[in-house]
Amino acid sequence: MSTHVTDHALGQSRYGKLAQALRDRILQGEWGPGEPIPAESALAQSYGVALGTIRQALALLVEDGVLQRRHGKGTFVTTGVDGASMMRFFRFRGPDEASSRTPASRILSSRLRSASVQECHAFQLAPGAQVLQLERLRSLNAEPCLLESIVLPLPLFGPLADSDSQTWDDLLYPMYQQRCGVVIQKTQDTLSFSQLNATQAKRLKLAVAHPCVLVERQAFDIAGRCVELRTTRGDAYSFKYTAQVQ
Amino acid sequence: MSTHVTDHALGQSRYGKLAQALRDRILQGEWGPGEPIPAESALAQSYGVALGTIRQALALLVEDGVLQRRHGKGTFVTTGVDGASMMRFFRFRGPDEASSRTPASRILSSRLRSASVQECHAFQLAPGAQVLQLERLRSLNAEPCLLESIVLPLPLFGPLADSDSQTWDDLLYPMYQQRCGVVIQKTQDTLSFSQLNATQAKRLKLAVAHPCVLVERQAFDIAGRCVELRTTRGDAYSFKYTAQVQ
DNA sequence: GAGTGGTCTAGACCACGAC
DNA sequence: TCGTGGTCTAGACCACTCT
Numbered sequence: 380m381s382t383h384v385t386d387h388a389l390g391q392s393r394y395g396k397l398a399q400a401l402r403d404r405i406l407q408g409e410w411g412p413g414e415p416i417p418a419e420s421a422l423a424q425s426y427g428v429a430l431g432t433i434r435q436a437l438a439l440l441v442e443d444g445v446l447q448r449r450h451g452k453g454t455f456v457t458t459g460v461d462g463a464s465m466m467r468f469f470r471f472r473g474p475d476e477a478s479s480r481t482p483a484s485r486i487l488s489s490r491l492r493s494a495s496v497q498e499c500h501a502f503q504l505a506p507g508a509q510v511l512q513l514e515r516l517r518s519l520n521a522e523p524c525l526l527e528s529i530v531l532p533l534p535l536f537g538p539l540a541d542s543d544s545q546t547w548d549d550l551l552y553p554m555y556q557q558r559c560g561v562v563i564q565k566t567q568d569t570l571s572f573s574q575l576n577a578t579q580a581k582r583l584k585l586a587v588a589h590p591c592v593l594v595e596r597q598a599f600d601i602a603g604r605c606v607e608l609r610t611t612r613g614d615a616y617s618f619k620y621t622a623q624v625q
Numbered sequence: 626m627s628t629h630v631t632d633h634a635l636g637q638s639r640y641g642k643l644a645q646a647l648r649d650r651i652l653q654g655e656w657g658p659g660e661p662i663p664a665e666s667a668l669a670q671s672y673g674v675a676l677g678t679i680r681q682a683l684a685l686l687v688e689d690g691v692l693q694r695r696h697g698k699g700t701f702v703t704t705g706v707d708g709a710s711m712m713r714f715f716r717f718r719g720p721d722e723a724s725s726r727t728p729a730s731r732i733l734s735s736r737l738r739s740a741s742v743q744e745c746h747a748f749q750l751a752p753g754a755q756v757l758q759l760e761r762l763r764s765l766n767a768e769p770c771l772l773e774s775i776v777l778p779l780p781l782f783g784p785l786a787d788s789d790s791q792t793w794d795d796l797l798y799p800m801y802q803q804r805c806g807v808v809i810q811k812t813q814d815t816l817s818f819s820q821l822n823a824t825q826a827k828r829l830k831l832a833v834a835h836p837c838v839l840v841e842r843q844a845f846d847i848a849g850r851c852v853e854l855r856t857t858r859g860d861a862y863s864f865k866y867t868a869q870v871q
Numbered sequence: 872g873a874g875t876g877g878t879c880t881a882g883a884c885c886a887c888g889a890c
Numbered sequence: 891t892c893g894t895g896g897t898c899t900a901g902a903c904c905a906c907t908c909t
Contacts, residue, residue, distance in 0.1 A: 392897060418875060429899045431677075434876090444871050450876050451906030460871045467870070565871040572818070572836065572861040590818060590836045590861065615818040615836065615861070622868070624713070625690045625706050625811040638878060664894060675880045680895090696895050697887030 397426060397436035402445060405456055406602050412562050415453035416446070444564055445601060457601070459562040462550025465611055468570065468594060470619040471524050482517035482524060484551075486544035487582070489513050494532070501597065501605045502532040509533045511540045516582055523583050524617065530608040535559060552598075555607075564601045568594050572615060579612055590615035643672060643682035648691060651702055652848050658808050661699035662692070690810055691847060703847070705808040708796025711857055714816065714840060716865040717770050728763035728770060730797075732790035733828070735759050740778070747843065747851045748778040755779045757786045762828055769829050770863065776854040781805060798844075801853075810847045814840050818861060825858055836861035 391399070401416070410416050417425070423433040437454060440446040448454050463481050494502065494510045502510070510530050517525040529551070533540065538558045539547075548554045555561040574588045583589075591612045598607035637645070647662070656662050663671070669679040683700060686692040693701050709727050740748065740756045748756070756776050763771040775797070779786065784804045785793075794800045801807040820834045829835075837858045844853035 394897080415875095420875090430901090432898060435897080437876095448876065449907090451874085451908080453875060453907095464870050565869065567867060567869055569865065569867045571866075572838070572864045592818070619815065619817050620868070621813060621815045622866070623811060623813055624710050640878080661894095666894090676882090678879060681878080694895065695888090697889080697893085699894060 393428065394432050394435035394439070397428065397433065398439040400426075401436060402440060405445060410456050412456050412458045412556060415455050418453065457562070457564060459556065459564055459601070460552055460566060460598075462548075462552040462554075464552075464566060465525065465594065465596075468568070468592065468620050469524070469613050469617045471519050471522075471617050480519065481549055482519050483521075484547070484549040485516045485518070486547060487514040487516055489540075489544045491533070491540060494530075498530055498532075498608060501608060503604065504532055511536050513544070525611055525613045526579055526582050527612075528610045532606065535561060535606060561606055562601045563598045563607070564603075566596050566598045568596045570594055570620070573612070575612065583612070583614070585614060592618045639674065640678050640681035640685070643674065643679065644685040646672075647682060648686060651686075651691060656702050658702050658704045658802065661701050664699065703808070703810065705802065705810055705847070706798055706812060706844075708794075708798040708800075710798075710812060711771065711840065711842075714814070714838065714866050715770070715859050715863045717765050717863050726765065727795055728765050729767075730793070730795040731762045731764070732793060733760040733762055735786075735790045737779070737786060740776075744776060744778075744854065747854060749850065750778055757782050759790070771857055771859045772825055772828050773858075774856045778852065781807065781852060807852055808847045809844045809853070810849075812842050812844045814842045816840055816866070819858070821858065829858070829860065831860060838864045 401422075404410070405416075416422070419430055419433050419437065423430045426433065437446060437448070441448055445457055446454055447457055466482070490512055491509050492512055494504050494508050496506075498504070498510055499506055499508060502508075504510075510532055513527075513529040513531070515527040515529060516523050517527065531539065536555075536559050539554075542558070552563045555563060571593045573591055573593045575583065575585055575591050577587050579591070580587045580589055583591075585591075592615050594609075594611040594613075596607070596609040596611065597605050598609065600606045647668075650656070651662075662668070665676055665679050665683065669676045672679065683692060683694070687694055691703055693703055695701065712728070736758055737755050738758055740750050740754050742752075744750070744756055745752055745754060748754075750756075756778055759773075759775040759777070761773040761775060762769050763773065777785065782801075782805050785800075788804070798809045801809060817839050819837055819839045821829065821831055821837050823833050825837070826833045826835055829837075831837075838861050840855075840857040840859075842853070842855040842857065843851050844855065846852045
């Protein structure tokens with residue numbers, strides 16, 4: 380019976396604890412993004428539990444987006460959100476068709492500064508810690524479409540602060556992984572409506588006070604830490620998003 | 626082995642077929658909204674399968690929103706989407722706080738007409754079939770906030786066409802269930818931006834060409850049929866929506 | 872053919888909720 | 891106390907993928 384009390388003291392079922400244990404091993408880098416973890420049967424044997432119990436643990440991590448299962452091949456650590464996820468909120472129509480490609484990226488500015496109180500809270504940083512702030516313009520068919528302000532905590536993103544932004548990729552999230560070892564696992568985006576100020580309008584080649592959609596994003600890594608704050612503005616008339624309820 | 630071939634011919638696993646069988650029984654009204662279905666053990670026995678297999682079937686229907694499980698009580702047929710689901714896209718701030726109540730509803734017009742080609746397709750109606758079209762204004766604190774155009778297929782919604790719209794409830798979906806036996810199980814909402822025309826602006830007490838959010842909704846019943854088409858307009862500055870990615 | 876995840880069985884016991 | 895869903899076991903066999 381003491382086993383059961385212990386289970387309960389830890390606040391979860393056996394498969395819940397197994398899921399936590401496996402998650403910890405993934406976070407510690409025992410298996411990297413895109414790599415397979417051991418087979419169900421091997422895990423069940425090594426933890427001394429039934430197959431069904433391990434399967435429930437894996438199901439939790441799959442639902443959470445940490446693992447992906449492929450029938451006949453194995454169970455793999457996620458490679459994270461791809462860098463084009465902002466495009467799900469917009470449908471830009473260029474002069475030609477098939478403009479649903481990945482936008483080109485141009486870094487307008489990059490600087491270090493002290494984190495605000497809000498940023499310290501979001502990133503769990505000590506007061507006065509440094510962050511990297513980027514301004515970025517994304518274009519389709521040489522036409523500007525999205526203007527972004529991105530804040531990244533240091534020292535996690537130090538490799539980016541030390542490199543030339545002209546050499547950066549069009550997609551940031553895969554680059555975060557390659558250069559800083561940061562895997563973006565999920566984002567939370569809050570959408571609202573606003574108007575462009577003079578600077579923003581000029582960069583997007585739109586009129587001052589043109590209506591825009593404001594996307595305020597928090598991006599989280601595989602450990603659930605917030606590792607990016609991003610504000611994106613785009614033409615309100617190019618906004619199109621479909622939501623399922625229930 | 627022929628059993629297996631049959632299984633495969635029907636294109637799914639045993640628990641998949643069980644889920645379909647149970648869904649059919651629910652659609653036929655064997656158990657109404659909010660009512661419990663038989664216990665897992667009883668279902669397993671009556672279908673001659675193991676408990677785990679029935680549990681997988683039920684899990685499918687739970688994921689689909691058709692069933693809800695309550696530990697210690699039973700498994701229940703869903704009561705559907707509540708009628709305030711449109712409010713998830715807006716945050717109206719009235720003069721006082723705590724304005725997150727359900728908006729009051731006023732039916733501006735109600736008329737029968739022939740369905741358009743698109744409506745016939747969405748509702749699976751024969752060409753020239755009749756639909757009920759409603760215009761509706763929703764208000765918080767006596768201030769208009771949402772303007773809606775709603776199209777409902779006949780004869781399904783005949784009871785509404787025959788009744789006085791002054792007696793209708795503020796929430797339509799529960800009323801659909803009570804008066805027409807229609808349970809709204811899920812909706813698909815496509816969001817975009819537009820501007821108010823003169824009529825719309827007057828009804829929402831806003832300026833002509835004021836920016837608005839356009840929500841184009843398809844609502845589906847428990848059988849997966851589209852049973853409502855709705856277009857909702859609201860002040861773009863009251864738009865606020867949070868989406869999770871991955 | 873070997874190894875992976877997917878399906879299925881026939882039990883046991885636990886935790887929750889109502890009477 | 892009883893009936894419900896939730897957890898767990900120790901197997902068996904099937905389906906997919908690669909070599």
